[in-house]
Amino acid sequence: MGSGHLFTAYKTAKSIWTILILTASTNPTQLSHCRNRQLTSNVNIPKNTPRKTTKPVPDRCPQRPFKLLAPSSPSILPSAQTNPNRPTSIQISKSPLLHPSRSQKKWSPKSPKDPRKPPQSPLFAGGPRRRSPSSSTPESLGFTRIKPVDAAQNPLPPSFSPSKMTLFLDLDETLVHSKTDPAPINYDFVVFPRIDGQIVPFYVLKRPGVDQFLKMAATKFEIVVFTAGLEEYASRVLDLLDPKGEVIAHRLYRDSCRQIGGKYVKDLSDLGRDLGRVAIVDDNPMSFSLQPENAVRVKPFVSDPEDEELKRVMEFLDVAVKFEDVRDAVKFFVGGVVGEPVG
Known part of the structure; x- marks a missing residue:
């Protein structure tokens, strides 16, 4: 071969x-x-x-x-040999998972009882979940539906001195005047509130005699500042007018006003105070249009250094404490013409 x-x-x-x-x-x-x-x-x-x-x-x-x-x-699966002196052996695995050719049930979505059903995430199991109409309501999810209202329904807390009457004071053009940039020539302080995500400077000028007026009025009345301004702005101004919190008892902002014809109205009937023992001082007649018999109107303040409106308001307060009903004091003080400026 x-x-x-x-x-x-x-x-x-x-x-x-x-x-x-x-x-x-x-x-x-x-x-x-x-x-x-x-x-x-x-x-x-x-x-x-x-x-x-x-x-x-x-x-x-x-x-x-x-x-x-x-x-x-x-x-055939080789067995793990830890002892080198032992002969190597090859063992047979009879696991059904290693023998796809054998007769066994294949998993399908139609067999939910199959123990070999793969685990699924609770967030994405079975694809997007379809909620029934009853389970998609806010009440079924634990939320409380708030009914829209056009006025504040939360009254003021009880007065610290029930014997005192309540005096509601407006803020802008009544106690102070404020403006944004450009800065005016005369102003007393500046506040920087954040409005709609932007910091806006407000230059504030106090009305002549406002500090003395607040201190004297607080000795006879419960002082509540009721403004249609935003809380982000007004709260900073009031913190500087009353830094110790000894004069102003409560603060009400725009969210406590009603909207009538697109204008903000201050409704005194929902604030938990007797209208016979309530007076409001404001420069805007629309603000007290629901209770004009309780209002003392003042001239708007802008920048007049000789302004004396607060002195006249203090004279009204001296007269009002002598009446059982503040509305009678308003008629007496303004000479029967309700809603006219004090001066």
């Missing part, structure tokens, strides 16, 4: 050995080195047979016998 026939026989034996190894489903990486070594040692190749030059492969084939428990099994 020539060298060509021997080389052909060598390749045929090599192919047969490869098919046997794959059929037995053994580890191809581990047995490839054993196959090469056994074929090399068993087959006598003539010296003059040409060979391919290859890199030497380290001998990684263990010198331990293999134990095939079931060569025809389609799934």
Whole structure:
């Protein structure tokens, strides 16, 4: 037999050995080195047979016998060997998850009782959730529906001195005058409220005699500042007018006003005070249009340094404490013409 026939026989034996190894489903990486070594040692190749030059492969084939428990099994798992002196064995796994060809139930969305149903996130399980009409209402979600109202329904807390009457004072153009940029020539202080996300400077000028007026009025009346201005602005101005909080008992802002015809109206009937013991001082007749018989109107203040309106209001307060009903004092003081300026 020539060298060509021997080389052909060598390749045929090599192919047969490869098919046997794959059929037995053994580890191809581990047995490839054993196959090469056994074929090399068993087959006598003539010296003059040409060979391919290859890199030497380290001998990684263990010198331990293999134990095939079931060569025809389609799934073989090598067991973990912790002891190097023990022979390597190959065990068969009979887990149904490793044998998709076996008869078993495949999971589908129509079988909710399948124990192998994959876990799903509570937020995205089953795709977007469809809420029933009853579960989408605010009440079913724990919210309380607030009915829209056009006036404040929360009355003032009880008066600290029930024997005193209540005096409602307007802020802008009654106690102070304020404007934004550009800065005026004369002003007493500046406040920087945040309105609609922007800081806006307000230059405030106090009406002549406002500090003395507030202190004297607080000795005879419960002082409540009722303004249609925004709380962000008005609260900063009142903090500077009454820094110790000893003069102004309560503060009411725009959210406590009614809107009538697009204008803010101050309704005194919903504030928890007897209208017979309530007076309001304001420069805008629309503000007290619901209770004009309780109002003392003053001239709007802008920048007049000789303004004396607050002195006249103080004269009215001296007269009002002598009446059981403030509305009678208003008629007496203004000479029967309700709603006219004091002066």
